Amino acid sequence: MKRFTFVLAACCLMLGACAQKNPNKQAIKQSSNMNKTLVAYFSATGTTKAAAQKLANELNADLFEIAPEVPYTDADLDWRDKTSRSTLEMKDKSSRPAIKGTCANIADYDTVWIGFPVWWYTAPTIINTFIEAHDLSGKVLNVFATSGGSTVEGSYNDLKKAYPQYTWGEKRLMN
Secondary structure, eight states: OHHHHHHHHHHHHHHHHHHHTOTHHHHHHHHHHHOOEEEEEOOSSSHHHHHHHHHHHHHTOEEEEOOBSSOOOTTTTOTTOTTSHHHHHHHOTTOOOOBSOOOTTGGGOSEEEEEEEOBTTBOOHHHHHHHHTSOOTTOEEEEEEEOSSOOSHHHHHHHHHHOTTSEEEEEEEOO
16 A cells, blocks of 8 residues: 555645646647737718627627728718719728728737628628738637628628638628
8 A cells, every 4th residue: 555655645746847848838828818909990870880899798708999091970981872882882892981090919819700780781891991901810700790681691701702811701790
């Protein structure tokens, strides 16, 4: 019995020593810090902002607002007016509304959720401005959207088609 106890004690000491000298301990710590998530969103009326805040809380993620350089007015958002700003932007697939700024620390994130209200069954063109203003290589891009009647499928597929160089992950409709 004494011999068994001695062997058991020796094994415990060796395991403890190995754990203290584990060269992978630093790598494990670094990898757990590397999975940072950003929730970037455009919100014209506040609905998508509320969804973005909820998602960021759920994911323990940072928030970044994709803010237009020139804010949208109620008249700009009148989709029934064929001359409204939003209608004209959505008709012109090359439209890239200016944004106030870029996310300076985008390189810190592994996962980026991009959120927006669905306009004309797809993402507003300001989302293209955001994507084209950032190097999103090596990141997983997820999409979330708010809508009164559309799904997120069309928006997600349009973005995947427009930016096939990126890795696209999940999609969510958050009403």
